[in-house]
Amino acid sequence: MKMGLDDAARRIAAALRSAGANASMADSTARALVLAEAQGQSGHGLSRVAQYITHLRNGRVVGAALPKVARRKGATLLVDAGEGLAFPACELAVAEAVRVAQEQGVALVGVVNSHHCGVVVDHLRAAAVAGLVGLGFSNSPAAMPAAGGRHPIFGTNPVAAVFPRRGADALLIDLSLSEVARGKVMVAAKKGEPIPLGWALDAAGQPTTDAQAALDGSMLPVGAVSSPKGAMLALVVELLVSALIGANFGYEASSFFVADGNRPHLGQLFVLIDPGALAGRDAYFERIEVLITEMLSDDEVRLPGARREALRQRAEAQGIEVSDSLLAAWATPG
Numbered sequence: 001m002k003m004g005l006d007d008a009a010r011r012i013a014a015a016l017r018s019a020g021a022n023a024s025m026a027d028s029t030a031r032a033l034v035l036a037e038a039q040g041q042s043g044h045g046l047s048r049v050a051q052y053i054t055h056l057r058n059g060r061v062v063g064a065a066l067p068k069v070a071r072r073k074g075a076t077l078l079v080d081a082g083e084g085l086a087f088p089a090c091e092l093a094v095a096e097a098v099r100v101a102q103e104q105g106v107a108l109v110g111v112v113n114s115h116h117c118g119v120v121v122d123h124l125r126a127a128a129v130a131g132l133v134g135l136g137f138s139n140s141p142a143a144m145p146a147a148g149g150r151h152p153i154f155g156t157n158p159v160a161a162v163f164p165r166r167g168a169d170a171l172l173i174d175l176s177l178s179e180v181a182r183g184k185v186m187v188a189a190k191k192g193e194p195i196p197l198g199w200a201l202d203a204a205g206q207p208t209t210d211a212q213a214a215l216d217g218s219m220l221p222v223g224a225v226s227s228p229k230g231a232m233l234a235l236v237v238e239l240l241v242s243a244l245i246g247a248n249f250g251y252e253a254s255s256f257f258v259a260d261g262n263r264p265h266l267g268q269l270f271v272l273i274d275p276g277a278l279a280g281r282d283a284y285f286e287r288i289e290v291l292i293t294e295m296l297s298d299d300e301v302r303l304p305g306a307r308r309e310a311l312r313q314r315a316e317a318q319g320i321e322v323s324d325s326l327l328a329a330w331a332t333p334g
Helices: 005-018 023-038 046-057 086-104 125-129 182-191 211-216 229-243 281-295 306-318 324-331
Strands: 068-073 076-080 106-114 133-138 159-163 171-175 266-273
Touching (some): 005 023, 023 086, 046 182, 068 086, 086 106, 125 159
């Protein structure tokens, strides 16, 4: 059935509250999941609702948690998510980062004791509205081996960036450091569909097209067939959001795709930069358009974020598809 975005968010928030989430956590999470679904990011959208409900009911998430700023020093801050769902903590972190970057030219904010944070670039939209360049990083439960390895150590560890433009949509860049986001494998497994060869390994370290075997095994880093570069980038993100700010390593966190397990204590890191503190805002906006014009001189080039925005606008007008099975899962314990 088709459902308006506001209606979907209200239903999701109600389901999360009934599972134990406080109002601010439920509302923030519902908005984020609906936005992800509206952009065509179903692996981070409505398919996550039942997972979050299960984690709330099983104690893997503290529903009463309220994020707080735990430490400040200069242009750096540390936000404690309190073992709750990540979305309100990330909202607080980026709001604080916007304020600090506008004052000091740059801000670096970490989030600890966190959980799955969805589409990382969506957390940076507030930075773009404020005219700031934003970078975002997160780790996740172990899903990829180190370069040359066979057992999962790193998460898929997404990297995101936002570059505002004057009078046009910001560039929205968001990528997983696995060959494909693990959420796509989760969706394929639920549908009983195969996945392409080259996405993942099974538990024995062998290439697989079986989505469930991939979830039980490990994802391949981007470019793993010919290069260790993807695994090296995953290592960089892992260290930024764990060793630097005090979050768990991915291999210390139980999978999101199991009902029981530990509280993951993962981390997110946001870096916001005021272009006015460097080349100057006019120079920044002029130079970014020079590059975009050159990119668009090839007809096949699509700007990063353009498809997301087109889908979001269509979803705002037409609603999103919500299956009966999803609605039932939101209301069913476990």
